Amino acid sequence: MAIGSDSPGDFLLTTVDSVARWAQSSSVWPLTMGLACCAIEMMTATAPEYDIARLGSEVFRASPRQADLMIVSGRLAKKMAPVIKRLYDQMAEPKWVISMGACASSGGIFDNYAIVQGVDTVIPVDVYMPGCPPTPDGLLYAVNLIQQQIKQGGRGGILARA
Amino acid sequence: MPSSQTPPAGGTALDPTAVRPDIDDARILRVAPAELRATLERLKGEGFAMLLDVGAADYPGREPARFDVVYHLLRLDARATTIAGVGTPERVRVLCAVGEPDPVVPTVTDLWPSADWAEREIYDLYGVRFDGHPDLRRIQMPDDWEGYPLRKDYPLRGPARERTPRPSFALKSNVAAGTPASGKTAAALQRQIAQARGQNAVNVKTEDKNP
Secondary structure, eight states: OEEEOSSSSOEEEOOHHHHHHHHHHTOOOBBOOOOSTHHHHHHHHHSTTTOGGGGTOOOOBSSGGGOSEEEEESOOBTTTHHHHHHHHHHSOSSOEEEEEHHHHHHOTTOOSTTBOSOGGGTSOOSEEEOSSSOOHHHHHHHHHHHHHHHHTTOOOHHHHHO | OOOTTOOOOTTOOOOHHHHSOOOTTEEEEEEOHHHHHHHHHHHHHTTOOEEEEEEEEEOTTOSSOOEEEEEEEEEEOTTOSSTTTTTOEEEEEEEEEEOSSSOEEEOOTTTOTTHHHHHHHHHHHHOOEEETOTTOOOSSSOTTOOSOTTSTTSOTTOSTTTTSOOSOSSOHHHHHHOOOTTOOOHHHHHHHHHHHHTOSHHHHHHHHHOO
16 A cells, blocks of 8 residues: 555555455454354453454354354364354355364364364364464464465465465 | 272173162162063152153173163152152162163153153164154264264274374374384383373383393
8 A cells, every 4th residue: 555645635545455355354254153162262252351353353243154254163073064064165255264272173182983083174274273272362363364364365265275 | 998980891791780879869670671661651650750861871791781771760749748758859760771682672752751862862872772762863973873882892983093093192002003103112102101100110110120
């Protein structure tokens, strides 16, 4: 962006892309979806003490059609895996995914028959968060990383991997 | 005093009613599958209006019936004849042993509707069928699941990954499998594990003295 201060009327020069990225990265709306105890930390991140609204992510959308970000917050049971895949498919492009915590990223302590050993076997993941559970600060940082990806031109979802 | 909850040693069968004392307010009845239905009907007639839960247990190796199906009944007796008896709950636990190859007991969903999902859960996780159940489908595992996960012989990590090595780098099973990628010998890793756990400290010391 460039601000023209020489001319009598101030004006702003920019490109559509950078404005779109700025807007997009400032309103990353997560999907209202909690799987396990990590979801408690996710809720805490929305509460006043951490206040994810400061990053523009306060609007958790109950419909995948309106969400930009899927936070896989907890262990994913094999019975739930098709549901997650469907929700991800229903989200409009561009879309991003945070794999929150050890269980979502690798199965964590649940090395057993019932739990998917890493959600990246079901949907593509943009940011992996360590922790069991991660702190709300960690989630803020992960959203921050997503925003950096968006600002650097990442489009998320399938297009980002093409 | 040893705990009565100690699991049985490998292969041996343990009858829980033999080691656990009766709970103060619960009678424990053991019945055969053929008498189960009549017993439960009689108990319901005696005022046990609540079926709190239906459970199951697997005692692998117990002959001829490895499974126990357990019914937990409660009576809040409105017909009590003493003041102390009013509102005093009375419990009965009915155990019924069923065996392979086709473990089946009659359903009690017509007596207590609360048995519906409990019986489905047992069918799902133990493979015990409930004859006459109106909708005997899996309830927790996916519909196309194979096997019954709460049976003791079901592999914890599932049949597909049963034989793949666990990701942990210093597990005894990995050590026994041979020299790990780190290049450390099995003996060195075993010593490291023992030290980390604080167990067998004496054995480790003697090993060091006499290599």
